[in-house]
Amino acid sequence: xxxxxxxxxxxxxxxxxxxxxxxxxxxxxxxxxxxxxxxxxxxxxxxxxxxxxxxxxxxxxxxxxxxxxxxxxxxxxxxxxxxxxxxxxxxxxxxxxxxxxxxxxxxxxxxxxxxxxxxxxxxxxxxxxxxxxxxxxxxxxxxxxxxxxxxxxxxxxxxxxxxxxxxxxxxxxxxxxxxxxxxxxxxxxxxxxxxxxxxxxxxxxxxxxxxxxxxxxxxxxxxxxxxxxxxxxxxxxxxxxxxxxxxxxxxxxxxxxxxxxxxxxxxxxxxxxxxxxxxxxxxxxxxxxxxxxxxxxxxxxxxxxxxxxxxxxxxxxxxxxxxxxxxxxxxxxxxxxxxxxxxxxxxxxxxxxxxxxxxxxxxxxxxxxxxxxxxxxxxxxxxxxxxxxxxxxxxxxxxxxxxxxxxxxxxxxxxxxxxxxxxxxxxxxxxxxxxxxxxxxxxxxxxxxxxxxxxxxxxxxxxxxxxxxxxxxxxxxxxxxxxxxxxxxxxxxxxxxxxxxxxxxxxxxxxxxxxxxxxxxxxxxxxxxxxxxxxxxxxxxxxxxxxxxxxxxxxxxxxxxxxxxxxxxxxxxxxxxxxxxxxxxxxxxxxxxxxxxxxxxxxxxxxxxxxxxxxx
Numbered sequence: 001x002x003x004x005x006x007x008x009x010x011x012x013x014x015x016x017x018x019x020x021x022x023x024x025x026x027x028x029x030x031x032x033x034x035x036x037x038x039x040x041x042x043x044x045x046x047x048x049x050x051x052x053x054x055x056x057x058x059x060x061x062x063x064x065x066x067x068x069x070x071x072x073x074x075x076x077x078x079x080x081x082x083x084x085x086x087x088x089x090x091x092x093x094x095x096x097x098x099x100x101x102x103x104x105x106x107x108x109x110x111x112x113x114x115x116x117x118x119x120x121x122x123x124x125x126x127x128x129x130x131x132x133x134x135x136x137x138x139x140x141x142x143x144x145x146x147x148x149x150x151x152x153x154x155x156x157x158x159x160x161x162x163x164x165x166x167x168x169x170x171x172x173x174x175x176x177x178x179x180x181x182x183x184x185x186x187x188x189x190x191x192x193x194x195x196x197x198x199x200x201x202x203x204x205x206x207x208x209x210x211x212x213x214x215x216x217x218x219x220x221x222x223x224x225x226x227x228x229x230x231x232x233x234x235x236x237x238x239x240x241x242x243x244x245x246x247x248x249x250x251x252x253x254x255x256x257x258x259x260x261x262x263x264x265x266x267x268x269x270x271x272x273x274x275x276x277x278x279x280x281x282x283x284x285x286x287x288x289x290x291x292x293x294x295x296x297x298x299x300x301x302x303x304x305x306x307x308x309x310x311x312x313x314x315x316x317x318x319x320x321x322x323x324x325x326x327x328x329x330x331x332x333x334x335x336x337x338x339x340x341x342x343x344x345x346x347x348x349x350x351x352x353x354x355x356x357x358x359x360x361x362x363x364x365x366x367x368x369x370x371x372x373x374x375x376x377x378x379x380x381x382x383x384x385x386x387x388x389x390x391x392x393x394x395x396x397x398x399x400x401x402x403x404x405x406x407x408x409x410x411x412x413x414x415x416x417x418x419x420x421x422x423x424x425x426x427x428x429x430x431x432x433x434x435x436x437x438x439x440x441x442x443x444x445x446x447x448x449x450x451x452x453x454x455x456x457x458x459x460x461x462x463x464x465x466x467x468x469x470x471x472x473x474x475x476x477x478x479x480x481x482x483x484x485x486x487x488x489x490x491x492x493x494x495x496x497x498x499x500x501x502x503x504x505x506x507x508x509x510x511x512x513x514x515x516x517x518x519x520x521x522x523x524x525x526x527x528x529x530x531x532x533x534x535x536x537x538x539x540x541x542x543x544x545x546x547x548x549x550x551x552x553x554x555x556x557x558x559x560x561x562x563x564x565x566x567x568x569x570x571x572x573x574x575x576x577x578x579x580x581x582x583x584x585x586x587x588x589x590x591x592x593x594x595x596x597x598x599x600x601x602x603x604x605x606x607x608x609x610x611x612x613x614x615x616x
Contacts, residue, residue: 030112031048031109031111031112032048032109032110033107033109034046034107034108034109035108038104038347039227039256039300039315040179040246041248041315041347041349043108059121060074060075061074061583062078062098063098064511064533064534065490065511065513067080067081067494067509068080068081069081069596072156072595073125073155073156074129074152074153075099075151075152075163075191076191077544077549077551078095079551081494081506081536082494082505082509083450083505085452085455090408090409091409091548091549091550092219092262092548092549092550093262093264095551100166100187101166101167101168101185101186101187102223103183103224104225106170106185109135109137109143109145110140111137112137113615114134114136115133115135115613116613117133117612117614118131118611118612119609120609120611121607121610122607122608123153123583123606123608125154125155125156125602126153127607128153129150129152130148131148131149131150132147132148132149133145134146141174141175144169144170145170146167146168146170147166148166150166151164152164155192156603157194157602158210159192159194159210159213160191161191161192162189162190162191163191164188165186165187166185166186166187167185167186168186170183176236177230178228179247180228181226181227181228182224182225184222184225185222186220186221186222187219187220188218188219188220189217189218189220190216191216191217193217193268194211194215195211195212195215195546195598196210196596196598196599197210197598198211200594203592203594211598214268215267215268215546216268217266217267218263219262219263219264221261222261225257225258226257227255227256228256229254230252231247231250231252233249233250233251233252248304248306249304250303250305251302253300254300254301254315255298255300256297257297258294258296258298259293259296260293261292261293262291262292263290264549265288265290266286266546266547266549267287268286268416269286286330286417287329287330288416289328290327290409291324292409293323293324294321294322294324295322296319296320296322297319297320299317299319300316300318300345302315311350312349313349318343319342319344319345320340321342321343323339323340323341323408324339327409327413329415330416334412334414337412339369339371339407340369341366341369342368343364343374344364344365344367345362347361347362348360349361357383358381358382359379359381360378360380360382361380362378363376363377364377371404371407373403374403375402375404376400376401376403376404377400378398378400378401379398381397382395383395383396388440390440394436395436395437396434396435397432397433397434398434398435399433400429401428401431402428402429403426403428404427405427406424406427410464411423411424417462417547417548418548420463420464424466427454427455428451428452428454429450429451429452430450430452431448431449431450432448433446433448433449434446434447435447442480442481442483443478443480443481444479445477445478445479446475447475449472449474450472450473450474452472452500455471457500458552458553459502459552460554467500467501471501473497473498473499474498475496476494476495477493477494477495479492487515488514488515488516488517489512489514489515490511490512492511493508493509493510495507502553503553506536506537507537507539508536508537510535511532511533512532512533512535514531515530515568516528524573525572526571527569527571527572528571529568530568531585532565533563533565533566534564535562535563536560536561537561538561539558539560540554540557540559541560541596541597542597543598544596544599556597559593559596559597562586562590563586564584564586564601565584565586566581566583567585576611577610577613580607580609581606581607581609582604582605582606583607584605
């Protein structure tokens with residue numbers, strides 16, 4: 001009774017606050033959001049308050065529009081339908097990377113008044129989440145804020161509870177004499193691991209027998225970036241009073257401290273007898289602990305200049321990198337491993353405003369230490385072309401090259417289930433991409449080509465492998481947003497091929513959404529009613545490896561050739577935004593299919609979300 005009364009009081013306060021605000025107090029909000037690069041030499045504005053996208057970005061579920069799928073519950077492990085080489089992050093974190101808070105994607109705000117956003121959503125299977133964002137400017141140059149995000153669910157297939165916590169504070173100061181930026185992100189995931197169903201034929205039965213009944217995992221991630229710069233010239237370059245651009249220092253000295261750590265704990269006790277007799281790769285007691293950390297001390301010099309034809313920002317840095325890893329299982333601890341390296345980095349961008357051309361270059365080379373001769377480079381050229389009086393097309397060509405040794409647990413790993421000690425050579429990845437943006441037609445085209453040599457992948461048994469033969473991959477995507485009267489359509493097509501021997505991806509996939517928008521009551525109430533769907537043909541969908549907490553390849557069964565469909569209704573009135581969605585519409589109407597091997601789709605469920613904006 002007390003909970004119901006509290007919820008009623010909160011809803012009543014929200015409604016009173018919303019109706020008490022005037023139209024002008026919520027329509028014209030001069031708040032802007034920005035992304036800042038790693039050395040804080042430039043920033044890019046990010047659009048805010050796109051109703052439908054905002055809600056689905058806040059949801060801890062994988063977004064269909066990003067060609068990503070999860071195991072069905074809030075915050076459950078997710079994988080991508082789009083070809084992506086294995087990253088250098090610990091493999092046990094890949095399944096949660098898309099839902100985590102990260103300093104390089106955190107936003108900095110410019111707001112004359114304190115800004116707060118409260119968000120709550122609830123759904124079947126005790127799915128709940130709460131998100132709070134607060135930020136304010138103490139001056140035009142100083143912005144401070146924090147985002148807190150918590151969610152949990154019991155899941156449909158017992159045991160399948162998930163809970164996640166994300167804490168992300170920041171401080172950003174950009175002054176005429178010095179600049180200071182601090183970003184920190186904490187991510188925590190605690191969840192039961194049920195291993196999927198024993199036999200896919202059981203999908204027609206009401207009660208599933210899950211593979212694991214007493215297994216659970218806990219993953220934590222700390223990610224902190226701090227940068228400080230001192231202007232040693234007489235005065236900074238010009239910056240406009242509206243804070244659209246950062247202060248640029250002709251000559252500046254800087255220091256950056258970056259720290260990232262990951263930990264993964266996997267426990268498994270008292271295995272069911274009927275399952276244990278069939279699989280002899282486990283023991284009665286499992287307690288795997290894996291920890292990885294990296295700390296970088298970066299000293300740099302910033303040089304900036306501007307004349308009638310060109311503007312440039314250049315950063316030259318020297319950095320010391322320290323890595324540490326620790327692994328143990330139930331009855332054995334592997335010795336701590338440490339590595340030390342020194343690398344140099346150049347980060348430059350040149351812009352010619354008269355020709356709308358921008359060139360960006362970043363290159364890191366490890367000159368000493370355990371990772372000596374590792375080489376990472378990126379070159380990007382962007383050009384805006386006017387092909388009509390008010391129409392432009394922005395094209396960019398990007399080339400990146402990576403030649404680096406596999407690090408930490410990719411080379412050596414020990415647990416209750418897996419044990420490898422590899423002497424891998426450098427992995428080489430060439431990536432060429434072409435992007436065309438046509439804002440007048442809300443259209444974007446992306447074409448990518450990968451050339452891989454000695455690339456890493458997990459085989460069907462969950463062991464990390466290095467390919468002997470080179471491989472290629474081609475990825476192309478087309479995205480089009482269309483407005484027809486009051487209908488908004490978002491259509492996207494993905495085409496891809498790859499010659500890798502140990503990886504499989506769908507040759508095509510398509511995402512489509514349609515929404516009917518209506519604005520009424522003096523243009524104060526904005527509503528959307530729509531559907532979204534993701535469809536792809538059958539292919540060898542990856543399997544979820546519980547002991548490694550990652551998706552590995554399987555070639556036993558193809559899954560696909562059915563849509564994932566969600567329906568939604570969103571309403572915005574002044575500072576309040578509400579949404580009701582139905583997830584898994586196709587599964588409810590036509591029966592279950594599998595998202596990943598042994599993991600059936602979750603039954604359709606209704607979720608409700610409300611967001612309340614304070615701008616005082």
